[in-house]
Amino acid sequence: MARRGRAPLGLTVPAVLVAAAALLPVVYLGVRATDRGLGAALDVLLRARTGALLARSVGLAVAVTASAAVVGVLLAWLTTRCRLPGAAAWRVAAALPLAIPTYVAGFAYISRFPGLAGFTGAWLVLTLYSYPYVLLPVAAALRGLDPALEEVSRSLGHGPWRTFRSVTLRQLRPSLAAGSLLVALYVFSDFGAVSLMRFDAFTRVIYQSYQASFDRTPAAVLGCLLVVVTVAIVVAEGRSRGAARYARTGQGAARRATTVDLGRWRWPALAVTAGLSALTLGVPGLTIVTWLSRGLSQGGSLADTGRAALGSVTVATLGAVVTVAAAVPVALLAARHRSPLAGAVERASYAGHALPGLVIALSLVFFATRYADPLYQRLPLLVFAYFVLFLPLAVGAVHASAVQAPPVLDDVARSLGSGPWRVLRTVTAPLTAPGVAAGAALVFLTCIKELPATLLLRPTSLQTLSVLVWEETGAGEYAAAAPPAALLVLVAAVPTWLLTRRGGGL
Amino acid sequence: MTTAVRVEGLRKSFRRSRRDGGDVEVLRGVDLEVDGGALVAVLGPSGCGKTTLLRLVAGFERADAGRVEVGGAIVEAPGVHVAPERRRVGVVPQEQALFPHLSVAANVGYGLRAAGRADERRVAQMLELAGLTGLGGRMPHEISGGQQQRVALARALAPAPSVVLLDEPFGGLDAALRLSIRSQVREMLRASGATAVLVTHDQEEALSVADRVAVMRDGEVVQVGSPAEVYAAPADLGVATFVGEANLVPGTARDGVVDTVLGRIPVADPGGTSYAGVVTVVVRPEQVRVAPSARGTATVEDRLYFGHDAMLRVRLRDGTAVLARVARGGGAEPGARVRLSCDGPVVCFPVASDR
Numbered sequence: 001m002a003r004r005g006r007a008p009l010g011l012t013v014p015a016v017l018v019a020a021a022a023l024l025p026v027v028y029l030g031v032r033a034t035d036r037g038l039g040a041a042l043d044v045l046l047r048a049r050t051g052a053l054l055a056r057s058v059g060l061a062v063a064v065t066a067s068a069a070v071v072g073v074l075l076a077w078l079t080t081r082c083r084l085p086g087a088a089a090w091r092v093a094a095a096l097p098l099a100i101p102t103y104v105a106g107f108a109y110i111s112r113f114p115g116l117a118g119f120t121g122a123w124l125v126l127t128l129y130s131y132p133y134v135l136l137p138v139a140a141a142l143r144g145l146d147p148a149l150e151e152v153s154r155s156l157g158h159g160p161w162r163t164f165r166s167v168t169l170r171q172l173r174p175s176l177a178a179g180s181l182l183v184a185l186y187v188f189s190d191f192g193a194v195s196l197m198r199f200d201a202f203t204r205v206i207y208q209s210y211q212a213s214f215d216r217t218p219a220a221v222l223g224c225l226l227v228v229v230t231v232a233i234v235v236a237e238g239r240s241r242g243a244a245r246y247a248r249t250g251q252g253a254a255r256r257a258t259t260v261d262l263g264r265w266r267w268p269a270l271a272v273t274a275g276l277s278a279l280t281l282g283v284p285g286l287t288i289v290t291w292l293s294r295g296l297s298q299g300g301s302l303a304d305t306g307r308a309a310l311g312s313v314t315v316a317t318l319g320a321v322v323t324v325a326a327a328v329p330v331a332l333l334a335a336r337h338r339s340p341l342a343g344a345v346e347r348a349s350y351a352g353h354a355l356p357g358l359v360i361a362l363s364l365v366f367f368a369t370r371y372a373d374p375l376y377q378r379l380p381l382l383v384f385a386y387f388v389l390f391l392p393l394a395v396g397a398v399h400a401s402a403v404q405a406p407p408v409l410d411d412v413a414r415s416l417g418s419g420p421w422r423v424l425r426t427v428t429a430p431l432t433a434p435g436v437a438a439g440a441a442l443v444f445l446t447c448i449k450e451l452p453a454t455l456l457l458r459p460t461s462l463q464t465l466s467v468l469v470w471e472e473t474g475a476g477e478y479a480a481a482a483p484p485a486a487l488l489v490l491v492a493a494v495p496t497w498l499l500t501r502r503g504g505g506l
Numbered sequence: 507m508t509t510a511v512r513v514e515g516l517r518k519s520f521r522r523s524r525r526d527g528g529d530v531e532v533l534r535g536v537d538l539e540v541d542g543g544a545l546v547a548v549l550g551p552s553g554c555g556k557t558t559l560l561r562l563v564a565g566f567e568r569a570d571a572g573r574v575e576v577g578g579a580i581v582e583a584p585g586v587h588v589a590p591e592r593r594r595v596g597v598v599p600q601e602q603a604l605f606p607h608l609s610v611a612a613n614v615g616y617g618l619r620a621a622g623r624a625d626e627r628r629v630a631q632m633l634e635l636a637g638l639t640g641l642g643g644r645m646p647h648e649i650s651g652g653q654q655q656r657v658a659l660a661r662a663l664a665p666a667p668s669v670v671l672l673d674e675p676f677g678g679l680d681a682a683l684r685l686s687i688r689s690q691v692r693e694m695l696r697a698s699g700a701t702a703v704l705v706t707h708d709q710e711e712a713l714s715v716a717d718r719v720a721v722m723r724d725g726e727v728v729q730v731g732s733p734a735e736v737y738a739a740p741a742d743l744g745v746a747t748f749v750g751e752a753n754l755v756p757g758t759a760r761d762g763v764v765d766t767v768l769g770r771i772p773v774a775d776p777g778g779t780s781y782a783g784v785v786t787v788v789v790r791p792e793q794v795r796v797a798p799s800a801r802g803t804a805t806v807e808d809r810l811y812f813g814h815d816a817m818l819r820v821r822l823r824d825g826t827a828v829l830a831r832v833a834r835g836g837g838a839e840p841g842a843r844v845r846l847s848c849d850g851p852v853v854c855f856p857v858a859s860d861r
Contacts, residue, residue, distance in 0.1 A: 408603040411566050414590035415597040416617030417665055422591075426616070430607045 007337035008420075014329040016341075019348035021326075021384075022391050025363040026227050026355065032366050033220035044221040054225065057201045060119065060194075061187040064126045068183045071127065072134025073169075073176065075276065078269050079135075080142045082262050090273050091139075097280040098132035098442075099493045101449035101466060103192030104485050105129050107473060108284035110196050121197035128280045129193075130186045134179035136438070137400060141175040142168070144404075178396050181350075184233050185392070188226060189356040191452050202226050203356040207452075210362060220366075223359035230350070288486050295479030304468060305483040309491065312464040315379070315454070316447035319386030324440045326387060327394030332428075334395070335402035346399075350392045358452035360385050365456055382457040386447050393446060394439040401435020402428075448491060465491070508578070510669050510701035511540040511563060516572035516582075518558055532558045534725040535572065540669065540703055540718075545695055547712035548705045550722030551748065556705045559722070560671045563703070564597050565590035577668035591620070596662030596670040596700075600677055602654050604646035610657050611642030617665035628664060635694055636660040651679060652687050659691060663698050670695070672704040676711060688715055709749050713737060721745050737790075739774065743855050746788045753789040753828050757854060764854055767822055768794070774851035785854040791817060794830035795847045798838045802845035804828075806838050820846060 034041050078084060079091040106125050109116055149171065153163040194201040202222060210219040262269055334346035364385055368376040375381045405428045413423040451466045458464060465484040472481035516536040519529040532555040540546045548556045561567045563574055565581065565588060574582035576595055581588040604613050615629045633639050636656040646654060662670050675691060676684045692715055695702045706712050712719050713733040720730045729741035740746035757766035760782050764773050796818060803823040810817040818830045828846060838844050
């Protein structure tokens with residue numbers, strides 16, 4: 001439902017500024033990569049090791065994206081469209097892995113199943129904890145789907161399975177594509193799982209090269225290579241979406257989606273749902289509880305954990321508010337005004353998430369130490385890193401919900417005497433609020449889980465849960481890492497639970 | 507009578523996609539006047555620019571040239587563009603576009619709240635007008651398509667706009683519903699004393715609902731008149747064939763009559779422009795008389811039976827096919843030999859006069 005004609009400047013200017021800000025670390029990384037001349041950069045790029053690294057990382061991303069898409073769509077359908085026993089609880093359980101950081105999960109798995117180290121472990125952990133990126137948008141789309149489409153297909157002689165494939169799945173394509181894209185980007189960005197599973201993907205290698213030498217060129221060059229990979233993914237996603245528009249074409253308002261009675265099949269369906277939750281929640285839960293009881297019985301203190309919790313909530317709240325506010329103009333522009341500029345702005349906003357938090361942080365450290373020393377290890381720089389990193393999550397959520405408020409509603413509201421601001425307040429905002437809230441929750445959760453950028457950019461006086469877990473784990477103090485890890489899971493789980501229970505935008 | 511809407515020389519082009527290049531001129535100087543309290547139908551085939559005209563009057567697009575007055579105030583002119591919310595122009599879009607997050611009553615009251623007069627009595631009054639009393643608490647998806655249509659109109663009428671614009675308001679409704687909704691909408695507009703412009707490609711709808719019909723073609727208004735005028739005295743052959751069914755029969759005109767295969771017929775000449783020479787004659791199917799006759803030279807080929815009447819397709823000896831509307835039972839069976847004549851007067855145009 002994009003509109004002909006030009007987008008208003010009030011939308012274009014903020015959107016372009018946001019996109020430019022999101023691109024700043026990437027651009028500066030490029031500048032830094034060629035700091036010692038193009039020859040030095042090419043030298044790093046053309047090593048045989050770099051090619052092997054690229055192949056390994058791409059292989060992992062493809063494997064994880066495929067399995068996460070299958071798991072995400074399956075669970076989305078089971079939890080929204082089927083009458084499962086205890087459906088509400090399963091809906092929460094299915095979304096919860098999003099709240100569990102990969103370094104917590106990776107630690108749980110590697111400490112219980114040391115044999116998983118390498119590709120298998122990285123693939124398993126990343127799939128189990130990234131599929132909600134597919135599940136959440138697909139579940140929302142399933143709930144919003146006009147049941148008449150499926151009914152029409154059935155009436156045209158297609159069975160339920162064929163209908164699911166040819167109608168439902170097709171309608172889900174935009175959300176499935178967006179979700180899969182997020183999974184692929186998540187894999188490329190992940191540091192926790194690959195480093196704990198000792199799988200040499202980009203982030204682990206970059207981190208090692210940064211640690212190993214004072215020469216910043218290799219880290220910067222490999223970071224740039226990552227950007228190239230992600231831009232390729234984003235372009236491919238844009239092509240796959242093509243000219244297809246998925247707005248309803250019929251008259252009036254849609255009915256609510258109907259649910260399917262699985263009959264005998266509900267027990268196998270229940271087993272799948274429960275088994276997956278055992279893997280995603282049971283295994284780490286059990287590990288944390290084991291270490292927690294061991295630590296408390298030895299008289300450990302919880303004061304550090306309390307301090308770190310306050311720090312985490314503070315930075316995550318700031319990060320979520322700033323990021324979602326910045327995402328609104330970008331998403332509205334992209335959803336409502338199809339133009340080369342809108343497309344460029346949306347794609348630019350995706351670039352940040354492509355870089356691992358580690359590389360963003362490095363770029364900002366480079367930038368601050370050279371140009372903005374007063375900001376180095378201050379809160380604004382960390383919040384800026386969160387904004388760059390998690391803008392895609394917020395834009396995706398806001399964009400999906402902006403489609404719920406087609407421009408014709410604006411036209412009607414305007415003709416009824418509402419100025420642009422009142423239209424925004426009374427029509428656009430209420431209709432997009434569920435998506436915006438979902439975006440804010442997603443960013444909040446991800447900020448809390450975020451490790452590398454927080455580690456490098458936090459003010460020295462500020463402790464967070466993720467850093468505490470990482471530091472204690474690094475020191476081999478598993479019992480001391482357990483309380484912040486437990487709290488991390490709980491703090492992140494509450495908004496997920498609230499949002500899923502309300503069943504609105506997620 | 508005051509003029510509610512005056513459109514003068516309105517022009518609008520849209521840019522094609524960058525690959526094609528060039529502009530498409532959708533409106534090429536549209537003139538239209540709508541009297542206060544009137545119901546005007548803008549009738550035209552799809553793509554003739556009628557929806558664009560509507561969007562320009564509402565203020566959703568800016569005109570390239572020309573002016574629009576609403577309620578006596580200039581809202582669109584070179585250098586002038588009054589925002590949609592200040593025009594007092596109500597809109598009922600084709601897809602109705604009820605606010606899905608608001609109840610029926612809140613939808614109807616939306617424009618009143620915008621004007622700072624959240625008046626529950628007015629909402630109740632509008633719901634009553636729409637025959638929706640008691641349904642104010644429902645959500646849009648909980649009411650029928652016809653009810654949604656009435657809510658959309660009640661919402662547009664509530665703030666008492668200078669004019670209401672309806673875009674293909676009956677397009678998505680089934681035939682049985684369409685007829686009843688059509689009269690309900692007409693009644694709602696009459697009862698509220700509103701001025702309305704409705705855009706449609708359905709000539710039957712335009713003729714039956716509106717007080718005046720403006721026929722649009724290729725971005726221009728080619729004729730404005732009462733439904734009877736537009737039907738009986740079309741401005742050109744294009745209008746004649748678009749508005750209602752027409753047989754086009756060759757003829758030779760002179761002295762107020764025209765000679766055709768249907769015989770000699772008097773020529774209607776409201777404008778005083780009498781043609782002489784070879785002309786194309788517009789004969790409406792209901793003007794054709796069919797008389798069964800064993801010595802007739804025409805043959806009935808097909809009959810479409812409508813209940814209240816029937817349409818015959820009759821083949822003349824020279825090969826011309828003529829449509830004839832005949833009263834119930836008054837026709838002839840397919841295959842029957844008949845003799846045709848014509849009830850005048852008819853309209854005729856010089857051959858190759860236009861289109």
